[in-house]
Amino acid sequence: MIALHWTSFVYLALLLGALASMALVDRRGRLLLWSARPGRGAAVLTVGTLVFLGWDLVAIAEGFYSRGGAAMTGVELAPHLPLEELFFVVFLCWFTLLLHGLLRRASGRRRPGRKEPARRGALRAVPDPAREAR
Amino acid sequence: MTYAGLAAVVVAGALVVALVVARVRRLGPRWWAATAVAAVVLMVLTVVFDSLMIAADLFRYDDAALLGVRVWLTPVEDLAWPVVAALLLPALWVLAGDDDRGEADA
Numbered sequence: 640m641i642a643l644h645w646t647s648f649v650y651l652a653l654l655l656g657a658l659a660s661m662a663l664v665d666r667r668g669r670l671l672l673w674s675a676r677p678g679r680g681a682a683v684l685t686v687g688t689l690v691f692l693g694w695d696l697v698a699i700a701e702g703f704y705s706r707g708g709a710a711m712t713g714v715e716l717a718p719h720l721p722l723e724e725l726f727f728v729v730f731l732c733w734f735t736l737l738l739h740g741l742l743r744r745a746s747g748r749r750r751p752g753r754k755e756p757a758r759r760g761a762l763r764a765v766p767d768p769a770r771e772a773r
Numbered sequence: 774m775t776y777a778g779l780a781a782v783v784v785a786g787a788l789v790v791a792l793v794v795a796r797v798r799r800l801g802p803r804w805w806a807a808t809a810v811a812a813v814v815l816m817v818l819t820v821v822f823d824s825l826m827i828a829a830d831l832f833r834y835d836d837a838a839l840l841g842v843r844v845w846l847t848p849v850e851d852l853a854w855p856v857v858a859a860l861l862l863p864a865l866w867v868l869a870g871d872d873d874r875g876e877a878d879a
Contacts, residue, residue: 679870683862683865690783697779701774735811736862738814742807746807
């Protein structure tokens with residue numbers, strides 16, 4: 640049943656906000672969908688999302704967990720698999736890939752012997768055309 | 774099958790993918806350090822947000838299918854999610870590339 644009360648959209652709205660934040664970080668750091676090869680980023684996000692949704696489907700089919708009653712639209716992709724879970728899983732995958740990319744980048748900048756000197760605040764996703772062009 | 778059994782299967786699969794990709798694409802200590810730090814960060818966030826989501830009644834568990842160990846409200850089995858994410862996704866990213874330089878930025 641779809642109950643159209645504002646609380647039904649709380650979780651979805653929070654997820655969309657989180658996804659928008661990922662887009663901003665991604666664009667600023669040119670990490671995944673804003674990297675030199677956005678198709679590669681999209682493919683990885685898609686495969687990761689399918690893996691986690693598959694995990695959900697098996698767990699739901701086995702009865703390990705089920706949908707709760709609160710703060711969701713009530714739209715289901717499959718029995719007990721809320722629409723919101725799709726957005727959550729995309730967020731989890733996107734966040735993980737951005738985090739890993741930023742950590743790799745930060746450790747690369749710290750490593751001695753690189754042509755480029757380490758910069759203060761290396762963890763910040765500062766766009767650097769000279770590096771990104773390679 | 775228990776939820777822990779399912780989690781173990783998925784973690785094992787992700788670990789195999791990560792190890793194979795690391796071997797084929799010659800990923801070094803930098804890669805694994807980033808993966809370890811990402812896993813820890815994701816696990817902490819999982820405990821916080823999974824617990825909040827459980828408190829908000831977004832989903833419910835069948836207690837009979839759980840080990841019964843919880844970190845705050847998070848069933849310990851749910852920590853397999855951040856572990857799989859940290860192992861699998863960066864490995865897929867490298868795998869999807871056509872170069873051999875997994876250590877390279879991008």
